[in-house]
Amino acid sequence: MTRGQLIRNILRVAFLCMVASFVLAPMLATVLGGFKSNAEIRTSALSLPESWNLEFYGSIISDPAFWRYLGNSLLISSAAVVLTLIVGSAAAYVFAQIRFFGSRMLFSYLLLGLMFPFATAILPLFIKVRDIGLLDTWWAVILPQTAFSLSLAILLFRTFFEQLPKELFEAAYIDGCGYVRFFWRFTLPLSAPILATVGVFVFVQSWNNFLLPLVVLNSREAFTWPLGMMQFRGEYVTQWNRTLAFVTLTIVPAIVFFLAAQKYIVAGLTGGAVKG
Amino acid sequence: MTIAAAKRRLPVSERLRRSLSNGRVTAALVLLPPALILFSLFVMLPLGESAYYSFFNWNGYGTPTEFVGLENFERIAGHSIFHTAVGNTLKIVAVSLFLQMPLALLLALLIHRKTPTNAVFRLIFFLPYILAEVAAGLIWSFVFDGNYGITASIAGFFGAESFFILADREWAFAAVMTVIVWKYFGFHMMIYIAALQSVPEDQIEAARIEGARRLQIVRYVQIPHIKPAIVVSAFFAIIGALQVFDVIIPLTNGGPSNQTHTIVTYLYTFGLTRLNIGFGSAVGVILFIAAITVALFYQRIFMRGKQA
Numbered sequence: 094m095t096r097g098q099l100i101r102n103i104l105r106v107a108f109l110c111m112v113a114s115f116v117l118a119p120m121l122a123t124v125l126g127g128f129k130s131n132a133e134i135r136t137s138a139l140s141l142p143e144s145w146n147l148e149f150y151g152s153i154i155s156d157p158a159f160w161r162y163l164g165n166s167l168l169i170s171s172a173a174v175v176l177t178l179i180v181g182s183a184a185a186y187v188f189a190q191i192r193f194f195g196s197r198m199l200f201s202y203l204l205l206g207l208m209f210p211f212a213t214a215i216l217p218l219f220i221k222v223r224d225i226g227l228l229d230t231w232w233a234v235i236l237p238q239t240a241f242s243l244s245l246a247i248l249l250f251r252t253f254f255e256q257l258p259k260e261l262f263e264a265a266y267i268d269g270c271g272y273v274r275f276f277w278r279f280t281l282p283l284s285a286p287i288l289a290t291v292g293v294f295v296f297v298q299s300w301n302n303f304l305l306p307l308v309v310l311n312s313r314e315a316f317t318w319p320l321g322m323m324q325f326r327g328e329y330v331t332q333w334n335r336t337l338a339f340v341t342l343t344i345v346p347a348i349v350f351f352l353a354a355q356k357y358i359v360a361g362l363t364g365g366a367v368k369g
Numbered sequence: 370m371t372i373a374a375a376k377r378r379l380p381v382s383e384r385l386r387r388s389l390s391n392g393r394v395t396a397a398l399v400l401l402p403p404a405l406i407l408f409s410l411f412v413m414l415p416l417g418e419s420a421y422y423s424f425f426n427w428n429g430y431g432t433p434t435e436f437v438g439l440e441n442f443e444r445i446a447g448h449s450i451f452h453t454a455v456g457n458t459l460k461i462v463a464v465s466l467f468l469q470m471p472l473a474l475l476l477a478l479l480i481h482r483k484t485p486t487n488a489v490f491r492l493i494f495f496l497p498y499i500l501a502e503v504a505a506g507l508i509w510s511f512v513f514d515g516n517y518g519i520t521a522s523i524a525g526f527f528g529a530e531s532f533f534i535l536a537d538r539e540w541a542f543a544a545v546m547t548v549i550v551w552k553y554f555g556f557h558m559m560i561y562i563a564a565l566q567s568v569p570e571d572q573i574e575a576a577r578i579e580g581a582r583r584l585q586i587v588r589y590v591q592i593p594h595i596k597p598a599i600v601v602s603a604f605f606a607i608i609g610a611l612q613v614f615d616v617i618i619p620l621t622n623g624g625p626s627n628q629t630h631t632i633v634t635y636l637y638t639f640g641l642t643r644l645n646i647g648f649g650s651a652v653g654v655i656l657f658i659a660a661i662t663v664a665l666f667y668q669r670i671f672m673r674g675k676q677a
Contacts, residue, residue: 105479106486112476113493116551119512120496122519131517138512138522184404187397203404206412209660210612212633213653214415216646217422220429221415240411243404271392273399301501303615304633308641319503323619326507333517340507344500351499355492358499 127338149338162321170299176239185250206244233309253287423651441651454630465606477561495555502615564598
């Protein structure tokens with residue numbers, strides 16, 4: 094390595110470290126803040142705590158409300174994923190496998206959801222959910238969320254299904270396997286990668302969603318974790334350490350999940366974006 | 370011989386009988402409707418109702434009866450807070466295009482090669498994107514807290530008077546935009562990295578052999594190659610700017626004195642929390658028109674790019 098290259102490389106790494114500290118400092122302060130007294134946070138937000146006080150983390154972990162928020166979110170997100178995968182892949186299968194009059198039109202219709210943000214129809218959605226009598230139930234979050242995920246899911250599924258070898262279907266067809274059975278027996282099992290990608294995408298969207306639960310859930314029993322977190326923040330306005338501990342405990346699972354499913358997350362979040 | 374070819378030789382009645390017995394029709398009738406019903410009921414119907422309600426003055430109880438024509442739209446057009454909200458949305462677009470995307474591109478160019486160190490940096494830069502926006506907003510509302518947060522520590526370190534940026538009419542939105550850049554630059558960077566990794570290595574090698582300098586390679590080989598990715602990420606930046614909501618609520622909740630609203634927080638604050646369903650629906654319609662305009666505009670650019 095020449096001297097010029099060496100200097101360039103040092104500058105490069107220095108710049109990268111600078112950006113990395115801009116990214117990490119707030120998160121680090123959050124994690125550490127959960128161990129500190131408020132007086133200590135006040136004087137040194139970024140340093141290591143003088144003593145690692147476990148009280149604040151402990152009180153949240155032993156609070157049943159915290160686990161209920163997470164449980165509600167997990168239930169809602171899982172249901173949205175399962176519903177989106179089943180309903181979306183079934184529709185996409187029809188578009189990929191069966192040509193019929195109007196199929197292109199119906200396909201374009203289902204893709205309209207990609208064109209506009211969720212928030213545009215939030216008020217009528219609130220009225221509708223209320224009139225059906227779903228207000229303050231999990232279904233009020235699950236069903237609209239699934240409906241809004243369908244567009245992207247159907248687009249990605251159809252593209253994938255069309256790339257599956259046609260000979261497979263022809264062979265099964267001659268052996269007397271019908272369309273519905275082929276879907277369950279062959280298409281779905283062969284589509285694990287795209288199911289995982291879409292599944293992860295829908296899960297993350299649902300898990301992090303704030304606006305919809307905020308509008309349709311009222312009682313704390315039904316709250317998802319973002320609502321619970323805002324509620325908690327409201328209750329302990331002056332006690333940052335408790336809020337920071339709460340935030341940390343909710344972002345840790347997200348980070349662990351991300352590290353575990355990194356491949357699908359990057360594919361689902363950016364790959365889906367590029368294709369869309 | 371393919372199935373399609375075989376089928377074409379059969380008479381219509383036989384074809385119909387076959388498609389019924391092999392489940393072709395059943396499949397379409399069973400597998401398609403759930404998606405159509407869900408999508409119509411929870412996406413398209415509310416969208417249509419949005420347009421309908423926007424002509425009424427309605428508090429959400431009973432049925433809308435007080436038809437007011439375009440009055441809701443007139444009120445929005447004349448509302449100074451709405452102007453601020455639109456201005457803020459445009460500011461986010463500007464910051465995304467001229468600060469966030471260049472930063473993301475620079476970082477992508479620095480770390481797109483597959484090495485272990487680069488992988489670590491990539492992971493760190495992408496981390497904020499996977500956090501929930503509410504969590505990001507809360508974390509930064511701590512950072513910006515003039516009594517407790519990092520700004521307080523920094524001010525204390527320099528012996529300066531602490532400041533409350535989120536309560537400052539002039540600067541609060543700059544703080545909000547900092548959080549938005551922090552949260553999303555990694556997403557754009559990942560799009561560029563994926564594109565950069567598909568640039569053929571021999572093209573870069575050829576340019577190098579012909580004596581091209583690093584910057585020239587970037588400018589004449591790499592950036593032209595990833596242009597579609599840049600167009601896409603710009604589209605996501607603009608559509609994203611139209612939807613900003615979650616981050617604002619924990620940071621400023623639209624304050625101080627309604628200076629940091631975006632279109633969606635405006636819709637929420639003045640439409641939903643006050644149960645002005647007609648008024649809020651009208652905001653929704655405006656948001657819809659803006660999003661569709663962007664999408665169609667983008668489609669035209671994209672199509673032109675494909676033809677060239």
